[in-house]
Amino acid sequence: MRRAIALARPQVGRTGENPAVGCVILKDGRVLGEAATGDGGRPHAEELALAQAGEAARGATAFVTLEPCAERSSGAASCSERLAAAGMSRVVVACADPSVFAAGGGAARLRAAGIVFDQGLLEAEAAPLYASYVAAKSLEIRR
Template identity: 55%
Template structure:
């Protein structure tokens, strides 16, 4: 049975899970908070490379204070043995945790309910489904890999109000302001790989790094889409090992190729309050047969102001 404060603590666990988005593949980026007597006694998130798991990190921090505590975790604790580390459901039982609140059942067939069952069998009170929708967004990379066998794909566009990404001369620095560009760099840090099309790679020579103080080491792997590049077609992303989050940064033809293939899960749209008129369009041909088929595909997830620019985040629905 749920408690009134469950949503609040799970929201804290979700914040922690975002810390390792893009750094844990093929493992999920789990966030975990241990609460005892109304106070946080341990916090954890899956560490780079996938180990330790979030629950293990939180338990290590809590030590003896884990006894009688409630564990909030964004994903069902694992039930399967691994040579890489301990099994989280066992760790929670051994630590004497009284209650476990889970956002999302683990779709990995080696757990898939077995973790929660083991906890219940040990006399632990288990609640599931708290902030499940938010957890699906927070761990979208792992979940997309599990469900579709490919990375979760985000397409980034930075445009003028009239949908242009450069002047006819090619001048594109800058459309958006410093806050929007900093946000885009933070997004890079949360993806295992960035992809650009061949034209963008050869003409713009983008650095595709993370220019944020303290996060420089989090520059993702760089990929080029071309007949001779890392990927020949968008569908080749299924074979990318260690990449559960892919950020497509353009240009217009690469972006269109992913949209045409139905391989964009999330759209990051940075828009500057400027008009450009003629210039480079944001997208090439995305293969729409008619206008009706354009509708109903995108739903607004989030929107915020970044300086004078606006960021809108859409999910493919």
Template identity: 65%
Template sequence: MTDDDHMRAAIALARTQLGKTGLNPSVGCVIVAGGAVVGQGVTQAGGRPHAEEQALDQAGEAARGAVAYLTLEPCGQRSTGTASCSERLVASGIARVVIACTDASTYASGRGTERLRTAGLKVELGLLETEAGSLYADYQPPRT
């Protein structure tokens, strides 16, 4: 399967929760290691847990050296004060993160991707951005 195929799978996951995630956007995450899906998640009802948390929990040690496909930039800070998704991705040992869309939220807005890059992860932005972007047409990100 290609990067496009894995991102389309993440987009399909995100579509399943549209309108059910409260103020949070519905995000899809697929983690692939050695060509096989080892973890996947989607933002749950009310906005918690986040897609990345579920996918990383499912992947466990298989996340080391793997690729994460995200429909939206991972959070760089959590409103709850717990570890952000970008912190969790770094700690998991993920090697590469492919992101469809950036997030203008004050909790993300480049902070998540910057943390990933600073930690040495390969980050790619914009894969299937138009297709994934339709998921967020009505999303109103929090701003300060």
């Protein structure tokens, strides 16, 4: 997870309205793919890391700094859909995502697909990456 946080950190402020997320995919102690959200908010970190991992992602574990999205505003496949389709065995997340595009929906989709989902690993280290994002989402929810 520390590697995922390190990948996300330089992208803070470069991803538009999207959060800067880091993702590392591991299997048998080997990194298969790693990425951060792209400039402007696309592509998402999970999407890029899965592309690097390819078929080897089946049965792997993804470490993601923020809950994978359940929906995408663009209508493209969400990160939780992509992780499930790749056959991940486990997804470990640092922080919850309060966005209407996630808000527990990503976690629910992964669990429904039979993927072990854990949340909270190194949350205190990752949370500062999302302070302004979470504050903005909190204002949206109150409106």
